[in-house]
Amino acid sequence: MHLHKYEKIWLIFGVGSLLLFLTIIGFGAFYKGLQPQSHMMTIDPENVEAYDAFKQENLGVTKVNDQKYIVNVVATAFNFDLGKNEDGTPLKEIRIPKGATVLFQVTTKDVVHGFSIAGTNVNMMVEPGYISSYETKLDKYGEFTLLCNEYCGLGHHLMSTKVEVY
Amino acid sequence: MINEKLQLTKKDTRLSMAFIYVAFISLLIGGLMGLLQTFVRSGALTLPWGINYYQILTVHGVILGLVLTTYFIIGFQYALMKKTVGITIKERKIAWIGFWIMLVGTIMTAVTILLGKASVLYTFYAPLKAHPAFYIGLALVIIGSWVACFVNFHQLFRWKKDNKGEKSPLLAFMVVINMLLWLIATLGVAATVIIQFIPWSLGYAETINVLVSRTLFWYFGHPLVYFWLLPAYMAWYAIIPKVIGGKIFSDSLARLSFVLFLMFSIPVGFHHQLTEPGIDPTWKFIQVVLTFMVIIPSLLTAFSMFATFEITGRRKGFTGLFGWFKHLPWKDVRFFAPMIGMLAFIPAGTGGIINASHQLNAVVHNTIWVTGHFHLTVATTVILTFFGVSYWLVPVLTGRKLTKKINNLGLIQTVVWAVGMSFMSGSMHIAGLLGAPRRSAYSTYGGTEQASDWIGYQIGQAIGGSILFIGILLMIYIFINLAFFAPKGNEEFPLAEEEKDAEPTPKFLENWKLWIGLTVVLILFAYTIPFIDIIVHSPAGSPPFDWPIGNQ
Amino acid sequence: MSDLPKKNKHSSLQKEDPNLRGTLISVLLLGTFIAVSWFGVFAIFVSR
Structure with a gap:
């Protein structure tokens, strides 16, 4: 499959940005403990x-x-x-x-x-x-x-x- | 080479039009509900006759999000399949059975909502309990749509058998990908509706596992939005180039992006559940990463679209950096409406990336930002492309012509839509960042200063909503004209072709076993462990609650 | 990919890539819009 030279540039820029976003939120989540609310404790709703x-x-x-x-x-x-x-x-x-x-x-x-x-x-x-x-x-x-x-x-x-x- | 078998006959057009009629009736009803909602929310209107805000919100969501889209898509896809691979008498008969099953289901659901027995919104989250007819109706819509899946699969399968070794037509390939996506995705919502909701709402099961039902819903809920989007992409990749007098930029890249959509749009449902308890945050993050993968085919698409426009423009002799852009056929509504849809996808897609960004989701989750987001994606990008398709498809199907007058009215309609949506979606995005919630009737929230700040944006939404409703009325007028009153004639069915010297498409792109296999593997990878986790660590189930929605 | 049926003879040299400078600039602007918006909301998240 042939990719135009500019398309390669665009994909590197685009995918690179996505990786940057993921790195930032991954660093926040796993290193700084800024996970979204995900509490695992259960409880009886009727009591x-x-x-x-x-x-x-x-x-x-x-x-x-x-x-x-x-x-x-x-x-x-x-x-x-x-x-x-x-x-x-x-x-x-x-x-x-x-x-x-x-x-x-x-x-x-x-x-x-x-x-x-x-x-x-x-x-x-x-x-x-x-x-x-x-x-x-x-x-x-x-x-x-x-x-x-x-x-x-x-x-x-x-x-x-x-x-x-x- | 014109193939006799691929000419649309009266019987084919009747099939596609049946679906499209339902779609446009839905547009009118759903749009009216939307208008009323924006009025109620701005505090300008109280609904008469005891009608409730959440009842009309349920009608709006179900009829536009589920009915309009699904019917238009299936009708459009039948037309595409007939033009590219044909349809046999038997296939057409089965297709009609699917239509009737869907229609019975749709009417059942609609009546239940209108009687006030199902004000649960289109996401119908347990343990709010609607009348069982609501869920049974939904199940019938899904089952009826599966008939369309199998008819489309059979159409391509039959064509491949008759044309051994040949590359399948691009549009038929795309339709089959979209229906595969739909079939695999709807297994989740069918499972929760049939196994969980129906027995529970009928009283055969005492409780329901809420988190399991939500997880199954969102396993379906995200590919659902790609099921809406892919038919728009079909038009962009394989119809628009013909409309603007160009060729397909790259058959291979178009197929590759569709394959990527199939693989990566399903194992990502957790990004709708990021702020929920009971799901391990590591698995949430894994699905966030997979969500980012599904952005890549849209990046590819953006490039392909601009490239198609630039190559076509340069070939026509328009030079300079953006000469090709200036000289696009802006006055041809078959191009203009989808083009505005494409441009809307820039902020729409950006919003989507933000929504899916793990902990950042807390800024926007369940705020009206999200409503603003999907009014750009489905209610602008997708719907303007569907309108753009209708301008030629409806006359093709009814044996009429798109006149200059209707073309110009269509240009106005598109501008009205863009302006109305800028007001409405723009206000929604800003108010959402300030924390204003979605899915909420008029409220001053105990008179806080924050809540009073939101009112201005709610008025902005009402202004936008009113302009959009004018857009809907214009579109209904255009549809009626194209369906019943436009002059008889032969409208072109614009099917774009490849360049004469285009590079051949690699065979592996049609390796169905490989793509379906990888899709299943990715789904199993993303869901098996967290799903077992959810079941093993389940709390006691929930009994039905019907009083909060006034369904006693 | 040499085993594929040749739909047309590659007449002479490799085809030249078309001029897509406008496309490149358009998509890069698009990408910049995405990045700026994303960092905007990220800043809101961090400041709250």
Whole structure:
């Protein structure tokens, strides 16, 4: 098969670029540990409380120390359960100090949901029977939107919460 | 040499037109749904009569993504096969059986959605449960399309038997590759629909394995987009050169790129599941690498297209670096519409590379960027090429002529489409980078500032959507004209030829056993271990959930 | 590939490659567009 000289140049340039992209993301994934969310832990969706992180009292923001926070969330159609405050009203906001490392752990009791904090790299599928988890630093001040970004039913667009980075 | 056997008869044209009628009816219905969606999302409209946003979104996705495309492609491919390898009476009869099976399935699915019993969107992710008729209808569409696969395979097989040792006609080769791709890919979606969804929705199975169903769906979901794209590539490689008065740039390279598409478009489904739990990230990365392999034949195609244009232009005497480009037949809609489609594939393909880039996917996953992306690929590149084909194919099939007037209207239609899509897809891409989600009715998301920033882009989408709907109405008018009212005559069926002194095509490119064997090996390599892993480490299955979609 | 049926006699010398300078520049522009866009989104990923 005959290839025009310029076609060879183009293929070297094109395939070379693809290899460069792959090297960059491969380096990030395997050397720097920046894998996409791929948590392997399973859970019984009808009894998520059996798992410590998803006990009612452990939901929402937990401060481990000044630099480390954990956020546990149970998703159901059409709500993110962040636990309750002292007087029993459901919490509706997540507050995290800027620069702290945050581990998000999310599961669902019913259908597939999305867990996305717009404007950040927190963007996970949440599937029944699995725990989704992602650790990151929130480096910008401001108000962010945590929303469900996988269709979960007729109230899907109402499933959201504010995230405040202070 | 004109072969009597390869002339289109009334019976052939009726077969192709049956498919194409369904495609254009789908365009009108699906397009209207799209228009309504953009209005709802911008906050400008509330749907009457209790119709739900997600119901019309399901109609839009199913009818344009699955019905329009599949019907047009099969109708177009039957015409190509008849012109290159012929069709026997028996083959045609079987082809009709496939059409009717598909039609029954399509109507079943459509009615279920319209009754509000299947607002599950076209991806129908478990454990949302639609009415069983939705899944049974889908299964029938797939099974009916398999009939078309086997008819096309038999057509080429018969031709090869009658023409021993000869190279198969390029377009017949391409059709068979595309149908092989379709057959192998649909095995996955057929398996999940028939083995998992139907028994579960009927109540015979209590639970469904969600991750297995999603993995089988995306095993199908990515080759699906290549099943849409390859017929456009057929037109680019083997029809457009004739339209612009040139020759095929390279028969071998065209076949090579199709073979690469067959091999590398299937073992890549994980790049749609990059942010999912339960799948080993190393296997995700392996499929990302395989995804990058399927970019290579598109790089080859880009070169071949520009080269065809440049060689043709230079031969006509246009010199300079870009003289050939300026003097392309921009006023011939049979060229202009597909050409705009090709140009749209530059940003479309670029977006695809970004989507597939492993952890980078987190920036765009399930944002409206993705919607913007496939409205460039399938709803611009592919559909404008299909429109470009229709301008000559419909008159060929109905024994009419493409008039100057309709040609000019087609030019306007193409410009309208390009402008509308620039607004719509452009807004979608930007809003997506800001984090705005796809598949979402109008919402202020608790009044966050971010969400208020997205509204402007949603209005941009509504403006683009309205312009696109004008484009759809124009195209429907053009189609009706070409099908029923254009003057009778003989429109040319543009089949490009090779150069007289073209280098012979190497025989190995037609080694079907080799290509199918390699395809199977690659699929087994990419899927066996992670799939076993998914099954072995499965959580308890999910019962059906019908209340979230209002299907009690 | 010498065992293939010769469709036409290669009359004299090897055929000369056609002039495809415009094509080369076009595809290189295309490639540059891809690379710039990719690095743009990569930068967004890194900055978030």
